[in-house]
Amino acid sequence: MIDDNDQRTTRCRRLGHEVQFGYCRRESEGKPCRLILDCWWQSFDVQTFLRENLTPDAYQALQSAPTPDKILSLYEIIRRVCGEKSG
Amino acid sequence: MRRKVVLSDHELPRQWYNVAADLPSPLLPPLGPDGKPVTPDMLAPVFPMNIIEQEVSTQRWINIPEPVLDKLALWRPSPLYRAVEFEKLLNAPVKIYYKNEGVSPAGSHKPNTAIAQAYYNKEFGIKKLTTETGAGQWGSALAMSCAMFGLECKVYMVRISFDQKPFRKLLMQTWGAQCVPSPSPDTRVGREILAKHPDTPGSLGIAISEAIEEAVQRRDTRYSLGSVLNHVMLHQTVIGLEAKKQMEKAGDYPDVIIGCAGGGSNFAGLAFPFIPDKLAGRDIDIIPVEPAACPTLTRAPFAYDHGDLAKMTPLLPMYSLGHDFIPAPIHAGGLRYHGMAPLVSNLVHAGLMRPMALPQSKCYDAAVKWARSEGFISAPETSHAIAAVMVEAEKAKQEGKQKTILFNWSGHGLMDLSGYDKYLQGQLKDVLPTDAEIAEGLKCMEGHPKP
Numbered sequence: 421m422i423d424d425n426d427q428r429t430t431r432c433r434r435l436g437h438e439v440q441f442g443y444c445r446r447e448s449e450g451k452p453c454r455l456i457l458d459c460w461w462q463s464f465d466v467q468t469f470l471r472e473n474l475t476p477d478a479y480q481a482l483q484s485a486p487t488p489d490k491i492l493s494l495y496e497i498i499r500r501v502c503g504e505k506s507g
Numbered sequence: 508m509r510r511k512v513v514l515s516d517h518e519l520p521r522q523w524y525n526v527a528a529d530l531p532s533p534l535l536p537p538l539g540p541d542g543k544p545v546t547p548d549m550l551a552p553v554f555p556m557n558i559i560e561q562e563v564s565t566q567r568w569i570n571i572p573e574p575v576l577d578k579l580a581l582w583r584p585s586p587l588y589r590a591v592e593f594e595k596l597l598n599a600p601v602k603i604y605y606k607n608e609g610v611s612p613a614g615s616h617k618p619n620t621a622i623a624q625a626y627y628n629k630e631f632g633i634k635k636l637t638t639e640t641g642a643g644q645w646g647s648a649l650a651m652s653c654a655m656f657g658l659e660c661k662v663y664m665v666r667i668s669f670d671q672k673p674f675r676k677l678l679m680q681t682w683g684a685q686c687v688p689s690p691s692p693d694t695r696v697g698r699e700i701l702a703k704h705p706d707t708p709g710s711l712g713i714a715i716s717e718a719i720e721e722a723v724q725r726r727d728t729r730y731s732l733g734s735v736l737n738h739v740m741l742h743q744t745v746i747g748l749e750a751k752k753q754m755e756k757a758g759d760y761p762d763v764i765i766g767c768a769g770g771g772s773n774f775a776g777l778a779f780p781f782i783p784d785k786l787a788g789r790d791i792d793i794i795p796v797e798p799a800a801c802p803t804l805t806r807a808p809f810a811y812d813h814g815d816l817a818k819m820t821p822l823l824p825m826y827s828l829g830h831d832f833i834p835a836p837i838h839a840g841g842l843r844y845h846g847m848a849p850l851v852s853n854l855v856h857a858g859l860m861r862p863m864a865l866p867q868s869k870c871y872d873a874a875v876k877w878a879r880s881e882g883f884i885s886a887p888e889t890s891h892a893i894a895a896v897m898v899e900a901e902k903a904k905q906e907g908k909q910k911t912i913l914f915n916w917s918g919h920g921l922m923d924l925s926g927y928d929k930y931l932q933g934q935l936k937d938v939l940p941t942d943a944e945i946a947e948g949l950k951c952m953e954g955h956p957k958p
Contacts, residue, residue, distance in 0.1 A: 422848075429929075433669050435642055436641045443708055447710045449713075453710070489545075491549075491550065494550055494553065501716070
């Protein structure tokens with residue numbers, strides 16, 4: 421079941437406090453956090469678990485999650501917001 | 508034995524040290540989808556020009572404005588301690604010194620840059636700063652700094668953190684900041700997400716988008732960031748500049764310098780001012796410490812690589828183990844992560860620093876030993892530095908060499924004790940990737956341009 425591991429906890433290095441796996445697998449507007457493999461591999465076989473419980477596209481998208489440069493990611497947000505503002 | 512070395516107010520450094528002036532090779536900008544560099548001046552909608560000028564500056568020394576010095580002097584110069592009891596515990600031929608950055612009102616090193624950023628925004632005519640926060644360390648630091656300079660401050664705090672960390676939220680509010688759970692109804696992105704997912708716990712990505720959206724849409728508002736970028740590292744160098752004076756007063760000089768490196772700012776703050784001495788031939792071992800779960804600095808090469816398996820993102824100069832590195836069976840996806848400051852990455856690449864990765868159980872073990880000898884309860888991140896001190900002390904014992912170790916005690920952990928709870932209950936375990944798994948991951952970068 422997709423929620424089998426939801427009660428597991430770990431420290432989120434982005435937020436700076438404990439979170440449950442259930443949060444990590446829905447962090448990005450219902451989709452997994454891009455760091456979910458990074459943060460959970462020490463706790464259980466998260467790769468197999470996600471491969472078996474996500475659609476192939478969702479699993480592929482997770483593995484394709486970008487590793488953003490900070491300046492680049494800020495620039496992308498600015499471009500998006502400015503685009504919405506003018507549009 | 509002398510327990511600590513303190514400096515007077517007038518001995519606070521008057522200039523920051525900019526390591527960009529001394530880099531063996533220039534920083535490489537990220538390449539955009541069009542293959543052209545994305546440069547800091549493109550961030551003008553969210554940062555004032557005086558901060559962007561610092562972001563790109565290669566001037567070695569930059570004056571610290573008097574109003575900034577005046578605020579920093581509330582807790583700076585921070586004391587340099589000799590870890591007498593910890594030395595006894597380790598029983599190794601080492602002298603251990605540490606800068607105590609936990610003495611700031613917010614309890615960490617983060618106000619060193621928050622104060623400066625609040626000042627520069629005020630000077631630029633800005634009335635309000637926005638930012639995002641998780642647990643609230645950075646949000647607290649900025650809230651306090653804005654209060655000191657009469658700026659409004661709005662902190663978008665990730666909803667899950669807002670609910671789980673009520674005390675940090677109260678700190679920010681006590682300092683006068685408006686702290687709202689993100690997503691919020693205050694921004695377009697927040698409203699859209701709330702409409703689709705009314706019960707969402709939020710995310711840091713959403714909170715950043717909200718903070719930037721507000722900054723972009725108001726002429727009197729800008730955004731503030733507490734890690735990674737060059738100007739943040741610059742403002743933190745006050746730590747190492749003080750430490751150099753204090754070590755001199757103690758009649759000593761470090762053989763080893765250690766700091767925990769997440770985004771890199773507290774490590775950079777202590778270590779960068781010692782780089783000119785190292786370049787001049789001084790034998791100093793400078794060690795950024797990172798979690799073994801994501802050892803990007805320690806075990807990955809510096810290369811241009813895509814950040815993603817689909818190769819959709821631009822090529823970035825970074826420490827990478829390969830964009831498709833996910834070894835079986837332990838799935839060290841963490842090895843793809845890099846959130847390290849470009850300046851720190853550059854200096855590691857130049858061979859001026861020797862990164863170390865340590866597993867979390869070893870770090871908590873060190874933090875507990877530290878608490879039971881030196882008394883201070885360390886932030887979880889800070890525990891990495893203490894564990895590295897133990898490694899270096901043991902090494903000195905094995906080599907039979909007398910060494911002086913200096914490290915940055917970057918903050919207290921009084922609001923972050925749950926990790927200690929897990930450690931004390933025996934719930935932490937460590938699993939590390941093998942060399943063979945890492946070697947396999949690197950194959951995909953063959954043929955990429957070299958930085």
